[in-house]
Amino acid sequence: MKSINIGLLGCGTVGTGVARVLLENRDLIARRVGADLSLKKVADIDITTDRGIRFAEGVLTRDAAGVIDDPDIHIIVEMIGGLNIAKDFILKAIDRGKQIVTANKALLATCGNELVRAAQAKGVDLAFEASVGGCMPIIKSLRESLVGNRILAMTGILNGTCNYILSKISDDKTPYETALNDARKNGFAEADPTLDIEGHDTAHKLAIIASLAFGCHINLEDIYVEGITPITLLDIELAQEFGYRIKLLAIGKKTNGAVEARVHPTMIPFSNPLSNVNGSLNAITISGDMVGDMMLYGHGAGMLPTASAVVGDIADISRNLLTGSTGRIPLLAFQPGHMKKLPVLPIDEIITPYYFRFAAADRPGVLSKISGILGDHDISLKSVHQKGRKSEGSVPIVMLTHLARESRVQQALNEIYHLSVVTDKPVLVRIEDVDYED
Amino acid sequence: MKSINIGLLGCGTVGTGVARVLLENRDLIARRVGADLSLKKVADIDITTDRGIRFAEGVLTRDAAGVIDDPDIHIIVEMIGGLNIAKDFILKAIDRGKQIVTANKALLATCGNELVRAAQAKGVDLAFEASVGGCMPIIKSLRESLVGNRILAMTGILNGTCNYILSKISDDKTPYETALNDARKNGFAEADPTLDIEGHDTAHKLAIIASLAFGCHINLEDIYVEGITPITLLDIELAQEFGYRIKLLAIGKKTNGAVEARVHPTMIPFSNPLSNVNGSLNAITISGDMVGDMMLYGHGAGMLPTASAVVGDIADISRNLLTGSTGRIPLLAFQPGHMKKLPVLPIDEIITPYYFRFAAADRPGVLSKISGILGDHDISLKSVHQKGRKSEGSVPIVMLTHLARESRVQQALNEIYHLSVVTDKPVLVRIEDVDYED
Numbered sequence: 001m002k003s004i005n006i007g008l009l010g011c012g013t014v015g016t017g018v019a020r021v022l023l024e025n026r027d028l029i030a031r032r033v034g035a036d037l038s039l040k041k042v043a044d045i046d047i048t049t050d051r052g053i054r055f056a057e058g059v060l061t062r063d064a065a066g067v068i069d070d071p072d073i074h075i076i077v078e079m080i081g082g083l084n085i086a087k088d089f090i091l092k093a094i095d096r097g098k099q100i101v102t103a104n105k106a107l108l109a110t111c112g113n114e115l116v117r118a119a120q121a122k123g124v125d126l127a128f129e130a131s132v133g134g135c136m137p138i139i140k141s142l143r144e145s146l147v148g149n150r151i152l153a154m155t156g157i158l159n160g161t162c163n164y165i166l167s168k169i170s171d172d173k174t175p176y177e178t179a180l181n182d183a184r185k186n187g188f189a190e191a192d193p194t195l196d197i198e199g200h201d202t203a204h205k206l207a208i209i210a211s212l213a214f215g216c217h218i219n220l221e222d223i224y225v226e227g228i229t230p231i232t233l234l235d236i237e238l239a240q241e242f243g244y245r246i247k248l249l250a251i252g253k254k255t256n257g258a259v260e261a262r263v264h265p266t267m268i269p270f271s272n273p274l275s276n277v278n279g280s281l282n283a284i285t286i287s288g289d290m291v292g293d294m295m296l297y298g299h300g301a302g303m304l305p306t307a308s309a310v311v312g313d314i315a316d317i318s319r320n321l322l323t324g325s326t327g328r329i330p331l332l333a334f335q336p337g338h339m340k341k342l343p344v345l346p347i348d349e350i351i352t353p354y355y356f357r358f359a360a361a362d363r364p365g366v367l368s369k370i371s372g373i374l375g376d377h378d379i380s381l382k383s384v385h386q387k388g389r390k391s392e393g394s395v396p397i398v399m400l401t402h403l404a405r406e407s408r409v410q411q412a413l414n415e416i417y418h419l420s421v422v423t424d425k426p427v428l429v430r431i432e433d434v435d436y437e438d
Numbered sequence: 439m440k441s442i443n444i445g446l447l448g449c450g451t452v453g454t455g456v457a458r459v460l461l462e463n464r465d466l467i468a469r470r471v472g473a474d475l476s477l478k479k480v481a482d483i484d485i486t487t488d489r490g491i492r493f494a495e496g497v498l499t500r501d502a503a504g505v506i507d508d509p510d511i512h513i514i515v516e517m518i519g520g521l522n523i524a525k526d527f528i529l530k531a532i533d534r535g536k537q538i539v540t541a542n543k544a545l546l547a548t549c550g551n552e553l554v555r556a557a558q559a560k561g562v563d564l565a566f567e568a569s570v571g572g573c574m575p576i577i578k579s580l581r582e583s584l585v586g587n588r589i590l591a592m593t594g595i596l597n598g599t600c601n602y603i604l605s606k607i608s609d610d611k612t613p614y615e616t617a618l619n620d621a622r623k624n625g626f627a628e629a630d631p632t633l634d635i636e637g638h639d640t641a642h643k644l645a646i647i648a649s650l651a652f653g654c655h656i657n658l659e660d661i662y663v664e665g666i667t668p669i670t671l672l673d674i675e676l677a678q679e680f681g682y683r684i685k686l687l688a689i690g691k692k693t694n695g696a697v698e699a700r701v702h703p704t705m706i707p708f709s710n711p712l713s714n715v716n717g718s719l720n721a722i723t724i725s726g727d728m729v730g731d732m733m734l735y736g737h738g739a740g741m742l743p744t745a746s747a748v749v750g751d752i753a754d755i756s757r758n759l760l761t762g763s764t765g766r767i768p769l770l771a772f773q774p775g776h777m778k779k780l781p782v783l784p785i786d787e788i789i790t791p792y793y794f795r796f797a798a799a800d801r802p803g804v805l806s807k808i809s810g811i812l813g814d815h816d817i818s819l820k821s822v823h824q825k826g827r828k829s830e831g832s833v834p835i836v837m838l839t840h841l842a843r844e845s846r847v848q849q850a851l852n853e854i855y856h857l858s859v860v861t862d863k864p865v866l867v868r869i870e871d872v873d874y875e876d
Contacts, residue, residue, distance in 0.1 A: 021586040021728050031653065031776040032585050034768070129583070135729040137575060137583040145567070145575040147470050148459040148749030215469065273735060276714050290459050291573045291746040294736035297711060298729065308729040311586030323763035330472070338469040 002035040004318040007073040007098075009064050009089055010080035011044040014103060014130070016051045017307030018077060022314075023053065033315050035322055041067040068093045075317055077310060078102040087111055094118045094126075099321065101313040103130035103306060106195075109204035109220045112211070116331045125320060126331050127313035132205040133158055133282050135305035136296040137312070141286065142212045143333040149288030151213040153253040155268075155432060156284035157277050158205045160301045161196035162228050162248040164188040166265075167278040170236045170245070176229065188280045198227035199248060199263040206250035210261050212333040213286070214254055215340055218261055222344035226264035235357060235427060238385075238398055239267050244355075245275040246429060250284075258345045267355050267431040348407040353382070353431040356401070358416065359394040359424035366421045367397060373419075377412040379404040394423040400431070440473040442756040445505040445536075446515045447527055449482040449498075452541060452568070453517035454489045455745030460752075461491065471753050473760055479505040506531045513755055515748060516540040525549055532556045532564075537759065539751045541568035541744060547642035547658045550649070554769045563758060564769050565751035570643040571596055571720050573743035574734040575750070579724065580650045581771040587726030589651040592690040593706075593870060594722030595715050596643045598739045599634035600666050600686040602626040604703075605716040608674045608683070614667065626718050636665035637686060637701040644688035648699050650771040651724070652692055653778055656699055660782035664702035673795060673865060676823075676836055677705050682793075683713040684867060688722075696783045705793050705869045786845040791820070791869040794839070796854065797832040797862035804859045805835060811857075815850040817842040832861040838869070 006022065008015055022029070022039045030036050042055060043064035061067065068076060068089060076093040078100065080086045086104050093100055100119065102108070108115070108131055119126040129139045133156070142151070157163050161183055168179035180197070183189035195201045203223045210218045228248050239246050244267040253260040268275050273295055277283040282300025287293050299305035320326045330336060360366045371381060385398040401409075413426045444460065446453055460467070460477045468474050480493060481502035499505065506514060506527060514531040516538065518524045524545050528538055538557065540546070546553070546569055557564040567577045571594070580589070595601050599621055606617035618635070621627035633639045641661045648656045666686050677684050682705040691698040706713050711733055715721040720738025725731050737743035758764045768774060798804045809819060823836040839847075851864045 017728075025586055025588060025728070028588055029586055031772050032581075032768070034773045135583075135732055137579055140578065140583055141575055143470075144754060145573075145578055145750045146746065147753040148463055148467060148746050150463060150466055273711075273714060276711060288746065290455075290463070290742040290749075292737050292740075292743055294573055294734075294743075296732075296734060298732035302730075304728040305730055305732075308584065308586050308726065311728075312583040315585040316582060319766050320763070323761070323766045325758070325761035325763035325766065328757050328761045328763065328766075330470070334469050335472045 001030060002322060003038050004035050004075065004321060005038050005040040005073045006075045006077060006314060007041040007043070007067040007070060008039060008077045008079060009043050009067060010078065011042050011051060012079065012081070013303050014306045014310070015042070015044070015079035016053065017303035018079060018310045019051070019053050021304065021307045021311045029311070029315065033318055035318055037314060037318060040073055041070060043067045064089060065092070068096060068098065073098065074321055075099045075101060075314055077314065078104060079310070083107055083110065087115070090115055091118055094122050094124055097122060097124060099124050099317045099326065100126045101310055101317065102126070102128050103310055105131040105201070105204040105208060109207040112208065113217060119331060120336055123327055125317045125326050127317055128208070129313050130306045130309035132209050133284060133296065134300040134302065135298045135308050136282060136284065136300070138209060138284055138296055139212065141296065142209060143329055146286065146288050146291060149290045151254070151286065151288050153287040154209060154213055154250070154284060155274060156206070156250040157247050157274055157282050158250050158284065158300060159196050159202045159248060160280035160282060161189045161193055162202070163277065163282070164280045165197070166228060166231065166236070166246060166248065169233050170240070173233060175233060176231070197229060199225040202248060202250045202263045206252055206261055206263060210252040210259060213252060214259050214342060215334040215338065216259065216342040217339060218259065218344060222261065224262040224264070224347035228265055230427065231265050234396065235429060238357065239355065239429070242400060243270050244268060244431070245270065247274060249432065251432065255345060258343045260345050260350060262347060262350070265429055267429050269433060272432070348410070350406045351403050352406070353403055353433055354401045354409055355429040355431055356399045356413070357427040358397045358422055360397055361421045361423060362395040363421055369419060369421065370397065370416050373415050374399070374412050377408040379408060379412055439468060440760060441476050442473050442513065442759060443476050443478040443511045444513045444515060444752060445479040445481070445508060445511040446477060446517060447481050447502050447505060448516065448518035449480050449489060450517065450519070451741045452744045452748070453480070453482070454491065455741035456515060456517060456748045457489070457491050459742065459745045459749045467749070467753065471756055473756055475752060475756060478511055479508060481505045502527060503530070506534060506536065511536065512759055513537045513539060513752055515752065516542060517748070521545055521548065525553070528553055529556055532560050532562055535560060535562060537562050537755045537764065538564045539748055539755065540564070540566050541748055543569040543639070543642040543646060547645040550646065551655060557769060558774055561765055563755045563764050565755055566646070567751050568744045568747035570647050571722060571734065571736070572738040572740065573736045573746050574720065574722065574738065576647060576722055576734055577650065579734065580647060581767055584724065584726050584729060587728045589724060589726050590692055591725040592647060592651055592688070592722060593712060594688045595685050595712055595720050596688050596722065596738060597634050597640045597686060598718035598720060599627045599631055600640070601715065601720070602718045603635070604666060604669065604674070604684060604686065607671050608678070611671060613671060614669070635667060637663040640686060640688045640701045644690055644699055644701060648690040648697060651690060652697050652780060653772040653776065654697065654780040655777060656697065656782060660699065662700040662702070662785035666703055668865065669703050672834065673867060676795065677793065677867070680838060681708050682706060682869070683708065685712060687870065689870065693783060696781045698783045698788060700785060700788070703867055705867050707871060710870070786848070788844045789841050790844070791841055791871050792839045792847055793867040793869055794837045794851070795865040796835045796860055798835055799859045799861060800833040801859055807857060807859065808835065808854050811853050812837070812850050815846040817846060817850055
């Protein structure tokens, strides 16, 4: 049986997972792929920590450069994370003609084009299924299964930390800080969870899949990003009363020759299956002109689920090597030269329904003042709720709107904020209200 | 740009869908695949009906054999359905060295091995993603994405007709017959829905995916099959009270060197995301040793969702043709010669929790008689409910059990049925109670 030799760079959580999958299921994988996927080298700065894996003599090394230069190694698996070193190693490995597998979403979202161009120029494969949605085959679906579809929209829960926190607030009626601490305690949040809770990790993932889905380069800076910190238990409970759940969504849509690409807390109706995706799980709905709506659901992070996706990539590349078909599928789903330039719609120009919560003094006339300003800005209300509930000394007024334009909403909310009767910054949550087909 | 020529056999619902996808999204597909997928011939006995497609002169023909013999055609797409003619055409096309795409689950479940052997001998690809779960990439996930996993279990809602009927009974509190008529009226059930409602269509699909998942040949006859006709509104409502929904599930599991492969109505807890899959939608949960649980969700039937999967297969095969990598992935997920012989566990030997409903005269001592018999057969009860509700003149007694062995359950139920106080055949619903991870 032929052997494909693998060099793993970085043996942290996911790297260790990749080593485990390759070693523990080695025979099974060989029965499927028709070749032995042999983990020849594992490079890490730490070669003393016990990872619970018995590597053969000489496999573990500190010399990443040596692994990249090793002429026997066919595939380099970059599991270091971060930007500079990882990028440097990947470019060097491409230069040596190695096939590449990575899960580095931050790197792909910021320098993806450069890496893809280098790989294409050298004629090597660069696979990155594990960079988005952990185990879910989202990249494979976009590049292969859905090839007959014009992708219309994608809506995803792509960050387990945020989803865990929002689920926790909702289930346990705990405030944000308690939920965050709980996420930390259970290993669902990093010591510094900023990248997650501010939505940037989700934006990295959206940049990658929106490019593949719509066949255009999406710049990370063009993606509007809002995190989950402004979301309170009160908003979650009110949303629930109206039949909605609040999730941090990655939204990508094709709209009249432009692309919407945005990340923000979003109210979705109970009938949307994403509303039932709880805890640290991820899911994504993809809408295509032929396929209708399709959803993938699973572990978006974690050692072994992520490693499972990495090993799927390794197997794909191995099969290409075995049949001499490297480059069989274009790295960005579309043939080089067939990507289009599409503008990303500025957030000001999106049109969507909204949820507003105002904190206002409990005085007559307040409601009419607020709704008057909204009317002046062409914002039409679907419902108004004044529950008489006391929140920090003022009464919450909640409104759900019909479709409205973000720029008008921002102007109106700014005017309302400056009313003397309004005691706090208005809260806004965008709504995705399209019912899942059935 | 290179051209791949396609010959379509059968232009019924799905065949028409395939033609539409290939023609309407022709440019888009070419931008992705790097070749023009050209629908050169469409063979059907009916070439007069308006299908809403304007075929070019000479494309539509009655001469299927001529299409198979056409030396310019690279891929034959079999959309005829049924067994004999379809099999004959596929074997002829393989013999002519054509690549094959089919969605014919009945044919694959009954003669799959013969077709696969013929394709392997001739060195052509045989793709069948659309045979299971419509648009959902279940075959691709098993053969490619999850290659690093030992598949432990699969649980799927794979028949839209049954799911529509069960959802309808549950939502509208209608009896079975009304729900079935409604399914017919809305195009979700065939004039003769026997194959669907008796579970055989689901069993065909399970035979296909269980073979791929577990790397062994599953014979259709070894799959235990029970349809949805015994399920009443009362059972659905009682299940709901206990926190369960009833779905027709395809269950495939690896158990101590054997495979469980069975199709029957099943109670699943609300926490299982399959319980929220309603209407004609399909979904499948796959559990792997590395990936944990992963779910795919979407339209399991219908013209365009199914056609989307067929076109995905056509693109995969085209890419193999363009790079000379036909046979890149083994047709049954494992390399030929690496399939194992695994016995299918007879239904008598399965061990699972159960729901029982007995119709008994409302007399003292009935409960103790029934539970006595169950105890004699080592069946331990989790809960007993006697609601005093009148159903056809007798009182329903409902019991949920802990794990019990099917053979003991059948013996006990038979004894209980013969008690003079028991007025009707006991109802049994198996329970899948493993909570989805979170």
